């Protein structure tokens with residue numbers, strides 16, 4: 001992507017952090033871990049009792065962390081901690097962005113209080129979506145989260161536009177960060193608003209401690225957010241506040257690549273992803289045409305086996321649609337041995353997606369009124 005393209009209206013500062021690494025994809029997680037001081041998550045997973053390990057942890061989708069020792073300690077010893085996340089209400093959750101939501105709900109089940117940010121301020125600054133429009137999308141986002149199991153009684157759900165502390169702190173942070181640092185993390189942007197939005201995001205991550213005092217907090221992010229996470233930790237330890245912070249912790253998960261074989265799921269490429277609310281016919285079409293690790297002919301595949309390591313169908317099983325580790329392992333072995341062919345494997349996935357989608361949409365519909373009540377009870381700027 002050229003600098004000019006990166007700077008065009010609507011480019012998200014978060015996307016730019018992806019571009020800062022490997023030209024838009026995260027191909028080398030080891031290099032990323034070394035560069036950003038990310039530690040492997042697997043040894044920490046072992047400290048959790050077996051019934052508290054999510055499959056995203058046990059199969060290495062969550063591959064790394066910074067500072068998670070304090071959060072694991074809080075989980076194991078029933079101490080207070082927070083789990084912070086957010087969404088830019090410019091669109092629904094799609095099959096890639098749901099990974100973060102699933103992690104957040106799991107950490108809540110392990111005892112964390114959720115801070116969920118509806119980043120409508122950022123939606124306005126980056127996408128120029130009016131606050132009233134963002135509110136409608138935010139209702140959909142909250143309904144998704146409730147359908148995934150979020151307990152709103154142990155959650156602080158807020159709009160960026162209506163939470164004064166994130167704007168106050170965001171402005172304060174901006175006076176302690178140099179333009180060189182901003183360019184290093186987010187690239188060169190033509191509008192100041194992109195940088196402002198990033199500063200407010202940092203305040204979002206620290207909000208649990210701003211409001212409740214020092215405590216362990218975890219923010220689950222995709223690998224592409226490593227530069228932003230590092231800047232957040234740097235700012236938290238700069239000693240510019242009366243109030244002290246525990247360094248915020250992060251988990252890092254792998255990113256699902258595009259279903260069509262492209263490097264990443266991108267809204268600019270509809271064949272690379274799907275929404276759960278998409279028509280099942282469209283989802284089926286995308287899955288039938290997905291990029292796999294299969295061979296050119298069935299005979300060749302029976303003889304040589306497939307390669308799940310590069311297969312987007314296998315990725316979908318791994319990230320979302322096969323929660324049973326043993327069943328996933330069996331599928332992998334049957335693929336490698338040539339016993340399982342791609343046609344069957346895709347067909348089985350389509351059935352699983354259909355079942356998951358139906359249940360999710362039914363639950364989501366049942367939560368729409370509650371989501372509306374939650375979101376509309378928060379103030380919306382009349383701008």
Ligand code: SF4
Pocket residue numbers: 292293294306307308311312313314335336340341342343345346
């Ligand atoms: S059999 Fe399944 S996992 Fe293996 S390459 Fe084909 S679609 Fe992918």
